[in-house]
Amino acid sequence: MPISTLAFDINKSWRLNANYTVQENVFGFLYGYEADFQGLFNRKSYMFLKKGKKSSEKKLRVRIPYLGLGCLGLFFFTVIFANVISPHDPYEGDLADSTLPPAWEEGGTTRFLLGTDMLGRDVLSRLIHGSRISLLISVGCIAFYGTLGVILGLISGFSGGRTDMIIMRLADLWSSLPGIILLFMLAAVYGPSAKTIIITFGIMGWPYYGRIVRGESLSLKERDFVRLARVAGCSNLRIMVSHVFPNIVNTVIILATIDIGGIIVLIATLSFLGLGTQPPSCDWGLMLAEGRQYITYAWWLVTFPGIAIVVAVLGFNLTGDWLRELLDPKQKLR
Amino acid sequence: MKDKQLDTENEELLVLKDVKTSFFTKKGVVRAVDGVNFTISKGEVVGLVGESGCGKSITSLSIMRLVPQPAGKIVSGEILFKNEDLLKKSEDEMRRIRGDRISMILQDPMVSMNQLLKVGYQLGEPYRYHHKVSGSLREMCIGLLKKVKVPAPESRVNDYPFQFSGGMCQRALIAMGIANGPDLLIADEPTTALDVTIQAQILKLMKDIQRESRSSIILITHDLATVAQICSRLLVMYGGRIIEKAPVKTFYKKPAHPYSVGLIKSVPVLGRPSGRLYSIDGQPPSLLDPPSGCRFAPRCTQAKKPCFEIYPPETILEEGHKVSCWLY
Amino acid sequence: MKNDAIISAHELKKYYPVTKGTFFSRTVGYVKAVDSISFKIKSGETLGLVGESGCGKSTTANVMLGLESPTSGQIMFDGRDITRFSRQERFDFRGNIQAVFQDPFRSLNPRKKVKQIISEPLFIHKVSSRKEISFRIIQLLDLVGFDPHQAGLYPHEFSGGQRQRIAIARALALNPRVIILDEPVSALDVSIQAQILNLLIDLQERLHLTYLIISHDLAVVEYVSTHIGVMYLGHLVERAPSEALYNNPIHPYTRALLDSVPVADPEDIKEITLEGEVPSPLNPPTGCAFHPRCPLCEPRCSKETPFMREVAPEHAAACHVCG
Numbered sequence: 001m002p003i004s005t006l007a008f009d010i011n012k013s014w015r016l017n018a019n020y021t022v023q024e025n026v027f028g029f030l031y032g033y034e035a036d037f038q039g040l041f042n043r044k045s046y047m048f049l050k051k052g053k054k055s056s057e058k059k060l061r062v063r064i065p066y067l068g069l070g071c072l073g074l075f076f077f078t079v080i081f082a083n084v085i086s087p088h089d090p091y092e093g094d095l096a097d098s099t100l101p102p103a104w105e106e107g108g109t110t111r112f113l114l115g116t117d118m119l120g121r122d123v124l125s126r127l128i129h130g131s132r133i134s135l136l137i138s139v140g141c142i143a144f145y146g147t148l149g150v151i152l153g154l155i156s157g158f159s160g161g162r163t164d165m166i167i168m169r170l171a172d173l174w175s176s177l178p179g180i181i182l183l184f185m186l187a188a189v190y191g192p193s194a195k196t197i198i199i200t201f202g203i204m205g206w207p208y209y210g211r212i213v214r215g216e217s218l219s220l221k222e223r224d225f226v227r228l229a230r231v232a233g234c235s236n237l238r239i240m241v242s243h244v245f246p247n248i249v250n251t252v253i254i255l256a257t258i259d260i261g262g263i264i265v266l267i268a269t270l271s272f273l274g275l276g277t278q279p280p281s282c283d284w285g286l287m288l289a290e291g292r293q294y295i296t297y298a299w300w301l302v303t304f305p306g307i308a309i310v311v312a313v314l315g316f317n318l319t320g321d322w323l324r325e326l327l328d329p330k331q332k333l334r
Numbered sequence: 335m336k337d338k339q340l341d342t343e344n345e346e347l348l349v350l351k352d353v354k355t356s357f358f359t360k361k362g363v364v365r366a367v368d369g370v371n372f373t374i375s376k377g378e379v380v381g382l383v384g385e386s387g388c389g390k391s392i393t394s395l396s397i398m399r400l401v402p403q404p405a406g407k408i409v410s411g412e413i414l415f416k417n418e419d420l421l422k423k424s425e426d427e428m429r430r431i432r433g434d435r436i437s438m439i440l441q442d443p444m445v446s447m448n449q450l451l452k453v454g455y456q457l458g459e460p461y462r463y464h465h466k467v468s469g470s471l472r473e474m475c476i477g478l479l480k481k482v483k484v485p486a487p488e489s490r491v492n493d494y495p496f497q498f499s500g501g502m503c504q505r506a507l508i509a510m511g512i513a514n515g516p517d518l519l520i521a522d523e524p525t526t527a528l529d530v531t532i533q534a535q536i537l538k539l540m541k542d543i544q545r546e547s548r549s550s551i552i553l554i555t556h557d558l559a560t561v562a563q564i565c566s567r568l569l570v571m572y573g574g575r576i577i578e579k580a581p582v583k584t585f586y587k588k589p590a591h592p593y594s595v596g597l598i599k600s601v602p603v604l605g606r607p608s609g610r611l612y613s614i615d616g617q618p619p620s621l622l623d624p625p626s627g628c629r630f631a632p633r634c635t636q637a638k639k640p641c642f643e644i645y646p647p648e649t650i651l652e653e654g655h656k657v658s659c660w661l662y
Numbered sequence: 663m664k665n666d667a668i669i670s671a672h673e674l675k676k677y678y679p680v681t682k683g684t685f686f687s688r689t690v691g692y693v694k695a696v697d698s699i700s701f702k703i704k705s706g707e708t709l710g711l712v713g714e715s716g717c718g719k720s721t722t723a724n725v726m727l728g729l730e731s732p733t734s735g736q737i738m739f740d741g742r743d744i745t746r747f748s749r750q751e752r753f754d755f756r757g758n759i760q761a762v763f764q765d766p767f768r769s770l771n772p773r774k775k776v777k778q779i780i781s782e783p784l785f786i787h788k789v790s791s792r793k794e795i796s797f798r799i800i801q802l803l804d805l806v807g808f809d810p811h812q813a814g815l816y817p818h819e820f821s822g823g824q825r826q827r828i829a830i831a832r833a834l835a836l837n838p839r840v841i842i843l844d845e846p847v848s849a850l851d852v853s854i855q856a857q858i859l860n861l862l863i864d865l866q867e868r869l870h871l872t873y874l875i876i877s878h879d880l881a882v883v884e885y886v887s888t889h890i891g892v893m894y895l896g897h898l899v900e901r902a903p904s905e906a907l908y909n910n911p912i913h914p915y916t917r918a919l920l921d922s923v924p925v926a927d928p929e930d931i932k933e934i935t936l937e938g939e940v941p942s943p944l945n946p947p948t949g950c951a952f953h954p955r956c957p958l959c960e961p962r963c964s965k966e967t968p969f970m971r972e973v974a975p976e977h978a979a980a981c982h983v984c985g
Contacts, residue, residue, distance in 0.1 A: 224769035228832070231727050232783035233756035246773040385851040499939050500715075529714035529878065531936045534922035538933075556852060559924035563931060582928040600856035602885035604923055605908050610863070611885065613856035617821045 068318025071311045078131040086125035087113070090282045093120030099298050115300040117290065123300060126282035127308050133283045134312060137194050138263040142256050144202025149209025150245075150252055156210065157217030158240055168214070171207035179204040183275055192275050197267060209255065216248045250327040257320030261313035268309055284309050346414075347517055347550050348374040348397070353411035355389075355396045364621045366392040366406075368574035371648075374518065377548045379541075381561030381582070383597075384571035385618050390554050393571070394520045397552075398438060399428050416517070434464040437511040441523040443503035447495040453506050454491035460513045478509040482539060501532035505539065512543060519544075522554045537563050558601060562586060567654070570594050573619045573629030575645075580655040590657040593630045628660070636661060667738070668872050669726075669759075669840050670702030674735035676721050680944065693943050695721040697896040698735070700970070703889070705839070708866070708873040710883030710904070712919070713893035714940055719876045722893075723844045726874065727761050728752060739840075757787060757836030764845035766825035770817040776803075776828055777813035783835045802831040805868075806861065823854035830861065834869070843875040847882060859886060880923050884908060889976070892916045895943055895951040901970070902977040912979035915952050950982065958983045 078085065097120035101108040108115060114123040156167040183200045190196055220226060221244065229239050268285030270276035277283040279290070284305040291301025355367040366389045374380055384390045395401050396408050399420060413420040415436065420428065437460070440446045447456060457478055458471035472491060479487035482505040495503060504524060511519055521540070525533040541564050544551055553565055561568050561582065568585055570578040570593065578591040589595045599612035616633040628634070631641040640646075641660050649662045677692040696718040703709045711719045724730045726737060728744065736743045739758065747755060760783075763769045770779055777799050784795050800810045806827040817825055826846065833841055846862065847855040863886060865871060877883045883890055883904075890907045892900045892915065900913040911917045918936040925932065938955045941947055947954050953963040960983055968980040 224763040224765060225771045227727075227729060228761060228763065228769055228829075229782070230729055231756065231759075231761050232832075232836070233753050233786050234782075238786070243771055247771070385853060501939050529940070530880065531714065531918060531922045532939060534924065534932055535937070537924070557924070558852070558926040562926045562928045563924045586927055597852055598926060600853055601926060602856075602859070602881045603925070604881050604884055604920065610860055611856040613860055614853040615857070617823065618851065618853070 065318045065322045068315055068322060071315030072319050073315075075131055075135075075312045075315050078128045079135050082128050082132055086122075086128040087111075088122035088125045090121060090125040090129040091280050093117070093122070095120050099294065099301075101298070102300050114304050115298070117287075117301055118294060118298075123287075123304055126287060127284070127304055130282045130284045130287065130305070130308065131312070133194065133277060133281065134264050134267060137197055137267050138260045140194075140198040141201040141205065141263055142259055144198060145205030146209055146252060146256055148202070149206035150213050150248075152206060153210040153213025154217050154240055154244065154248075157214035158221055158236070158244065160218075160221075164214070167210070171210050174204070175207045177204065183270070187275050192278060194277050197270060197276055201263070201266075209252070212251065212255065213248055216251060217244050220244050220247050250323075254320055254324045254327065257316055257323055261316035261320070264309060264312050264316070268305075345376045346373050347376045347378075347416065349412070349414040350393075350397070351412040351414070353393070353396055353413060354409040355392050355401055356407060356409050357402075357405045358407065359405055359622075362622050365574050365624055366621055367396060368621075368624065369411075370571075370574075370576055372569055372576060372579065374550050374552060376517070377544075377550055378567065379544055379551045379553065379565045381565035381568035382552055382554045382571060383556065383558060383561055383568055385556055387618055387621065388571045389574040389621065390571050391522055394438070394522055394552065394554055397520065398432055398436060399423075400432075430464070433460040433516075434514045435516055436518045436520065437514070437516045439504075439507050439511045439519065439521040439524050442527050443500055443507055444495070444527075446507055447503060449495050451494075452491070453493050453495055453498065456495075457491075457506065457510055457513065460510060464514055474513075478513060479506070481512070481543070482506070482509040484509075500528055501535065504528060504532075504536055508536075508539065508543065512547060512549070515547060516549055518550045518552065520552045520554065523556070524553070525560060526555070526557070533560075540564060558598060570597075573624060574621050575629065575658070577630065577659070578657045580657075584652070584655050590651055590655065590662060591630075591659050592634050592636055592661070628658075666704070667702035668705040668740065669874075670700075670738045671722075671726070672700050672736045672738065673698050674700070674722070674725060674737065675733045676718075676725050676730065677733045691944070694896045694946065695943065696725065696732075699891075699893070699896075699898040701891055701898065701901060703840075703872055703874060705872055706866070706870050707888040708875060708886055710887030710890045711874070711876045711893055712878065712880050712883050712890060714878060716895070716940055716943055717893040718896040718943075719893050720844060723761070723842050723874070723876050726842055727759060728756075757783070757789075758838055759840045759842060760833040760836065760838040761842045761844065762826070762829050762833050762846050765849045766822050766829055767849070769829050770825055772817055774816075775813070776815055776817065779817070779828060780813075780832045780835055783832065787836060789836070798835070802834055805834060805865065806831045821854075822850050823857055826850060826854075826858050827861065830858075830865070834865070837869075838871070840872045840874065843873055845877050846875065848877065848879065855882075862886060880919060892919065895940065895946055897951055897980065898970070899952065899981070900979040902974075902979075906974065906977050910974075910977075912973055912977070912984050913952075913981050914956050914958050914984065916979075918955075950980075 093116065097112065097116050098118050100112050100116045100120075102115045103110050103113050105115075112122050112124070114127070116122055117126075152167050152171075156164045179200065182204065183196070186196050186200055217240075226239055226243055229243050234243070267276055267283065268288065271281075271283045271285030272289040274289070277286055279286065287305040288302055291298065291305070295302055350370055350372050353367055353370045354365065357364040357366055368389070370389075370393055372380075382390050382393065392401065392406070397413055397415075397420070399408070401408060408421060411421070415431070420431070423431070447453070454472060454475045457475040461471060461474065462468065475491050476487045479490055484490050484502060484505050490498075495506075498506060508524075511521075524540070525536050528536060537560065540551065544564075553561065555561060565582050567579070567581050569576050570591065572593050578585070578589070578594050580590070585594070586598065589598055593614070596612060596614040600614060602611060614633055619629050619632070625642070627640075627642040627644060628637070628646055631637040634641065638660065646658045646660045648656045648658050650656050651662060674696055675694070675698055676696040677694050679689040680691045680693060681687040682690050699718075699722065701709060711722060713719050721730070725732045732745055735745070737745050739755075744752070744755060774782075777796075780799055780802055781795050784790060784798060790798065799813055803810055803813060808824075808827065808831075817828065820828065843862070847858050850858060859882065862873070866873060873886070875883060875886055884907075887904050890902060890904045891898050892907075892913065894915050900907065900911070900916045902912075907916065908920065911920055921932060922936060923932075936955055941951070941954065947964070949962070949964040949966055950956070950968050953959045956963065963982055966982065968982045970978045970980045972978045
């Protein structure tokens with residue numbers, strides 16, 4: 001059977017699916033509906049079987065979180081094509097166009113679909129460019145502390161003993177430092193900016209990842225396949241890199257995906273407080289802060305950035321949830 | 335007909351009629367128990383033997399109506415306990431039966447107990463719940479521990495489970511199981527997690543308790559030797575169905591089903607001269623959408639064409655010895 | 663020379679310190695997991711170690727495999743003491759002793775394909791070229807009864823018995839001379855158990871392997887072994903050819919063990935001969951470790967530790983009263 005005949009049938013949303021709980025059925029739009037994939041995820045082994053014995057009926061039923069993936073898709077679309085799709089320059093505005101309402105409101109024009117702010121800048125274009133800042137900062141933070149946390153967690157869990165104790169006590173100490181105050185300090189010294197945020201949270205965030213990775217590698221190192229790798233003569237580094245790490249990489253990906261949502265909110269909060277990116281940046285949090293004083297007569301200045309944050313966070317969280325289920329090896333065993 | 339009369343004389347305690355329990359998973363329907371019939375009489379010790387994944391544990395959970403929700407469901411059949419259908423009872427009525435009339439002992443003694451509560455407290459739990467009394471019931475618990483031969487029960491009541499060894503824990507769990515004098519005790523692999531010398535002690539204890547209390551026991555195990563030691567009758571389960579029912583003595587002398595024969599031959603026996611062990615080739619069947627024919631046919635050396643197509647009916651070989659196989 | 667032991671242990675000890683305090687810890691005592699055990703295995707033979715949980719049989723396996731270093735004692739392999747090896751020597755030596763562990767669901771890395779699992783030792787030791795390795799994979803899969811096309815699958819696509827075959831294939835990759843089998847069939851179903859045991863015996867004959875098999879199941883050990891050692895609380899209490907052990911057990915613990923193995927025969931109901939439980943290794947009894955449970959206990963049993971004494975050729979037991 002050629003791979004092109006990819007069976008793809010979506011369960012009817014109005015019919016209750018007996019395989020799922022009521023909750024999963026009712027909130028199907030959040031969890032996503034189930035689709036049949038034939039030979040998509042296990043294409044390689046499938047081909048192998050075809051060559052050898054009879055092609056076994058390999059079926060993988062996977063639910064697809066359409067809402068989550070849709071939100072995420074929209075987000076990444078705006079990140080990638082920001083320059084192409086934004087109708088105006090996000091930083092330039094004409095004061096003559098100040099605080100125009102969205103196109104469908106009375107007095108709005110189709111030139112500015114979502115209206116303009118008090119400096120006459122296009123809200124839509126600012127939102128589109130704001131997605132880049134959100135992604136840059138959140139991914140920067142997570143790449144920074146994720147890497148640090150994974151490396152320290154692996155070393156800690158794998159070597160055990162005194163090294164483990166020192167790293168973990170360091171993690172305890174670290175978690176007790178107040179991050180916001182450190183950010184205030186750094187912002188005071190170096191000035192508030194995206195770089196300051198990335199560095200502060202990059203330094204502050206690792207204990208969380210470190211603890212989880214340590215826990216996982218602690219249990220993995222007792223597993224028989226690690227003992228067998230020793231018997232075969234593997235070095236510690238090789239065991240860590242090729243046996244322990246691949247078994248925790250899923251956890252890290254899932255953590256990171258869910259974390260990004262949280263960090264986007266955090267960045268918005270910081271910008272709102274004036275600790276994050278500075279004007280004329282088009283960060284969503286900053287847009288909220290700027291629009292706050294005009295909320296009584298220019299509701300679009302706070303509403304649209306708010307919606308943008310919700311969409312991005314929802315996209316990352318739902319997808320992260322889905323990844324957790326998909327990448328769980330037990331899922332495949334069933 | 336004759337068979338049925340005999341059973342009534344012996345006072346049927348538990349009758350399973352065509353019980354089917356399935357698990358509705360994302361990959362399809364797993365027919366874990368696929369039409370199981372058997373009868374347990376009063377005061378009888380019956381062994382339910384099978385390999386992992388053959389449905390023996392799910393059978394016991396079906397009797398207790400504790401099949402894991404929401405995936406698992408008892409699809410059809412009747413479970414008559416003292417002539418009342420357990421499947422028609424409400425959850426409230428079931429709760430009154432569980433732990434009082436039917437109780438259960440599980441495989442791993444160390445995880446079957448709550449590590450945070452004293453052994454004495456946990457021992458009294460079934461009695462406290464079913465007789466609506468409160469208090470520590472210290473005297474009763476000491477009595478129970480004495481019954482299961484735990485040394486120094488007066489001080490042991492106040493211990494926590496982690497202070498007990500594996501064998502001791504299993505004794506305490508047995509004590510918990512018999513606290514209310516149940517009519518039926520289901521023991522799911524009670525000795526598998528224990529050492530050989532402790533195993534022998536626990537089996538002896540169960541035998542003694544059964545003799546004293548006259549309650550029925552269903553012993554679920556993969557180990558044919560354990561069954562031989564304490565059961566009077568055994569049921570062999572394979573692929574979600576019971577394929578052979580026989581009195582223990584008949585079974586070990588003249589096993590009928592090719593699977594039973596292979597099972598007995600494939601266990602290494604102490605003192606038997608070495609040589610190749612008999613082995614059943616192939617793997618146990620998947621219960622996910624099983625074929626309509628005999629489940630054992632793909633591994634059976636004597637399988638013929640009908641074996642793959644139609645499930646064999648139960649044939650009576652002699653008094654109490656029934657087998658589901660086309661060879662008979 | 664031909665009849666010499668290929669691997670032997672002399673007065674092997676492994677003590678674990680019991681410590682108090684976290685950072686500035688001090689040792690308050692020792693758990694004697696393995697206490698002065700000695701045995702030898704001749705090439706092509708199988709030694710079975712039996713005992714109840716906590717008797718030190720798995721620790722013995724770990725020490726023999728070099729996963730843990732012994733507190734004292736020697737392990738001789740072909741006349742060389744492997745406990746005194748340098749790092750490089752140990753690495754080069756690895757291929758000679760390989761292992762198969764109990765739980766096939768835990769002993770294979772779930773993220774690797776079968777061919778990666780089997781060929782890993784070959785890659786580490788850089789013994790052959792890439793082409794030779796893929797040939798060797800097919801050869802190894804064939805040895806344990808697999809088709810070559812199954813090499814690209816992941817472990818979770820196999821059942822327990824098949825996974826144990828994969829583990830055996832991996833152990834064979836470096837052409838070892840000794841394989842240590844730690845409860846190789848305990849996690850498997852009865853009908854699969856027989857398949858694996860037969861495979862192990864076939865491989866032994868074909869490849870002239872030497873086995874050290876460790877199990878709690880006396881029947882399994884007796885079936886595959888030429889010699890059996892019985893362990894109790896870290897001590898080796900009896901050592902004999904398997905027939906002699908079954909027909910003429912000396913040590914009271916061996917006798918009790920043999921008596922308590924349930925038999926699949928309703929005419930042969932066992933009576934328990936052994937009361938009580940194994941004492942904690944943290945606080946073992948003085949003298950003979952078995953004396954509190956021993957039916958033949960004499961006053962001196964609680965004072966003097968018995969040593970191994972030969973009662974017949976190759977048959978030794980550590981007991982004051984018997985033998």
